[in-house]
Every structure is written in structure tokens, then in C-alpha cells.
Amino acid sequence: MLNLTVANAPFLSIVSPVYRAEQLIDELIRRIQQSIEPITENYEIVLVDDRGPDNSWGRIVAQANRDSRIKGVRLSRNFGQHRAITAGLEHAKGEWVVVMDCDLQDQPEEIPKLLAEAQEGNDIVFARRVDRQDTALKRFSSWSFYRMLSYLTETKQDPAIANFGIYHRKVIDAVLSLRESIRYFPTMVRWVGFRTSAVAVEHAERSEGTSSYNFKRLLYLALDIILAYSDKPLRLAVKLGLGISVMAFIMVLIMLYRFATGQIVVLGYTSLIISVWFFSGLLLSVLGVVGLYVGKVFEQVKNRPLYLVDLAINLDA
Numbered sequence: 001m002l003n004l005t006v007a008n009a010p011f012l013s014i015v016s017p018v019y020r021a022e023q024l025i026d027e028l029i030r031r032i033q034q035s036i037e038p039i040t041e042n043y044e045i046v047l048v049d050d051r052g053p054d055n056s057w058g059r060i061v062a063q064a065n066r067d068s069r070i071k072g073v074r075l076s077r078n079f080g081q082h083r084a085i086t087a088g089l090e091h092a093k094g095e096w097v098v099v100m101d102c103d104l105q106d107q108p109e110e111i112p113k114l115l116a117e118a119q120e121g122n123d124i125v126f127a128r129r130v131d132r133q134d135t136a137l138k139r140f141s142s143w144s145f146y147r148m149l150s151y152l153t154e155t156k157q158d159p160a161i162a163n164f165g166i167y168h169r170k171v172i173d174a175v176l177s178l179r180e181s182i183r184y185f186p187t188m189v190r191w192v193g194f195r196t197s198a199v200a201v202e203h204a205e206r207s208e209g210t211s212s213y214n215f216k217r218l219l220y221l222a223l224d225i226i227l228a229y230s231d232k233p234l235r236l237a238v239k240l241g242l243g244i245s246v247m248a249f250i251m252v253l254i255m256l257y258r259f260a261t262g263q264i265v266v267l268g269y270t271s272l273i274i275s276v277w278f279f280s281g282l283l284l285s286v287l288g289v290v291g292l293y294v295g296k297v298f299e300q301v302k303n304r305p306l307y308l309v310d311l312a313i314n315l316d317a
Contacts, residue, residue: 009094010042010094010095011040011094011095012039012044012097012098013043013093013094013096013097013098014046014100014108015048015085015097015098015100016046016088016099017084018052018102019084020052020054020056021052024103025063026063027104031104031107031108033045034108035109036108036111043094044070045070045071046088047102048072048073048075048088050078050084051077057074061313064314071312072313072314074311074312075087075307075308076310077308081163083306083307085163085183085185086183086306086307089176090176091312094169095169096115096167096169097169097172098114098165099185100164101164105203106163106204107202110199111166113201114127114166114199115166122195122196123168123170123171123196124165124194124195124196124197125165126197126198127161129160129202130201130203131203161186161198171192171194174194175192178191180300181302181306183306184225233292233293236289240286
């Protein structure tokens with residue numbers, strides 16, 4: 001992990017992962033600067049290009065050449081939103097760090113409100129989207145995702161809270177100390193603890209393009225997070241196995257009754273049906289869940305870097 005905390009660190013860092021946002025970069029930076037410059041001139045904006053198919057990096061470079069407080073990191077390939085956030089956090093130096101998406105649904109004008117709440121003694125201030133401006137399908141997918149995540153991780157998850165928020169340096173350092181390969185920033189922040197608050201913010205409509213999180217990607221993300229942060233699926237597999245065993249025992253009684261009353265005359269039929277019911281359900285369910293965990297452990301023990309940097313601009317190291 002990079003240790004970039006220095007004596008002359010900026011007061012505020014804004015970190016945003018960028019993907020397919022070529023048409024939004026200029027407006028994003030303009031609105032961030034307009035929102036925070038009345039508070040402090042001592043800030044930096046760290047934009048991480050997650051190697052999208054457009055020319056987002058070109059816009060980042062143009063803005064960075066205009067203002068040295070705008071810093072850019074371009075990853076070597078698409079590593080995903082939450083690894084891109086990790087890259088931004090490892091290059092951010094601020095005492096306070098704001099994390100926000102680049103699509104302007106997280107509105108920069110809400111940053112002063114978050115900072116004011118943080119300075120009331122809170123280390124973490126989440127932005128709580130009171131009226132989400134998303135499609136009905138995306139809201140339903142998000143609600144389902146967080147309900148399932150809450151149940152399986154046994155921690156309260158709020159679908160109105162995502163990445164947007166402000167975090168003290170000690171919180172960011174704690175998050176960066178977690179080196180698991182499966183990254184999900186909101187869950188990692190909740191895990192490290194510290195004093196937490198939430199502020200209601202307005203959520204804007206997406207001004208350009210569509211979200212890259214379709215149902216399939218949300219499903220895979222949910223599976224990754226659940227396997228990384230909970231062993232409850234293993235415990236559910238045990239319960240499922242016990243449930244199937246109970247069903248198999250009932251089937252034993254039914255088949256024995258039918259055999260005793262002469263309803264079954266084919267030799268071996270009873271034992272075959274009982275075996276299929278019991279072993280098929282039990283073994284497949286348990287092996288499937290265990291296999292998923294083994295796969296994730298195999299991925300983790302490779303100990304590969306979380307991301308690779310291709311290019312950078314205006315960074316000291």
C-alpha cells in the first residue's frame with residue numbers, strides 16, 4: 001500500500017472513478033471546484049480512468065494541464081469500479097476524502113453539507129439519497145441486492161447509501177489496510193467502524209449514457225460480496241442439507257408404507273428413489289457452495305496487485 005500522507009497534505013481530496021464519462025469530465029470538475037473553493041483552496045481532485053472505451057483520459061489530461069490540483073490515474077485495463085476507487089484512495093493525500101461517482105448523479109453541490117456534518121465530530125458521513133432518480137428496474141434491483149446482502153452478511157445495509165460520502169484520513173488508511181481481492185467500498189467502510197453519520201442529499205438524473213451495472217453485473221457483484229464478507233451461505237448449505245435429510249426420511253416412511261401395502265412391486269425401486277432424493281440434493285448443494293468459496297480463496301492466494309497503473313499526471317509519486 002502506498003503511504004502518501006505528507007506534512008503539506010491538502011485539506012480535501014475528491015476521488016472519483018471514471019468510466020465512459022468523456023462528455024461529463026469538464027462539467028464534473030467545474031461543479032466540484034465551484035462547490036468547494038468557497039470552503040478551501042487547499043484541495044485536490046483525483047480522477048481514476050478505469051480504461052473505458054471512450055477518450056475520458058484525454059479530457060482528464062486536458063484538465064490536469066490547466067490546474068495542477070487535478071490529478072489523473074489511468075489503469076492498464078478495466079479493473080472495475082471498486083478497485084478504481086482503491087487506486088484513487090491510495091493516491092489521495094487529503095485529511096478528508098470525498099468519494100463520488102463521475103456520472104453527476106452524486107451532486108458536487110452536496111459536498112459542503114457533508115463536510116459540515118463531518119466537522120461535527122464524525123469520521124464517516126454517508127450521503128443518503130432520499131429520492132433516487134433511477135429507473136424502476138434499477139431501483140428494484142438495488143433494493144433486492146441490499147436486502148439479500150443484509151440477510152447474508154447479517155449487517156444492516158441501506159439501499160439509499162452507496163459510495164458517495166466524506167471520510168477522515170484514518171478511515172481511508174483503515175480501508176486501504178484491507179487487501180482482499182474482492183473490493184466493495186461501502187461494506188469495507190462499514191466494517192472498519194469509527195463514528196458514522198448520514199446526511200440526506202438530492203440525487204440527480206443521469207445526464208449522459210446509461211449505467212454499466214446491468215442485472216447480470218449486479219448479480220455477480222452480489223455473489224462476490226457475499227462470498228467475501230460472509231460465511232452464511234455455508235451455514236445455509238448445512239441447513240439445506242438437514243432439510244433435505246428430513247424430506248428423505250419422510251420419503252423413506254412413505255415408500256416403506258407403499259411397499260408394505262403392496263403398492264410397490266418393483267425390486268430396488270424404494271432404495272433407488274430414497275438415494276436419489278437424499279444424496280443428489282445434499283451433495284450438489286453443499287459442494288456447489290464450498291466450490292465457490294474454494295474458487296475465491298484460490299483467487300486471493302495468488303496475491304496479485306489490486307490494479308496496475310498505466311499513466312499518471314500531476315502525482316508526486
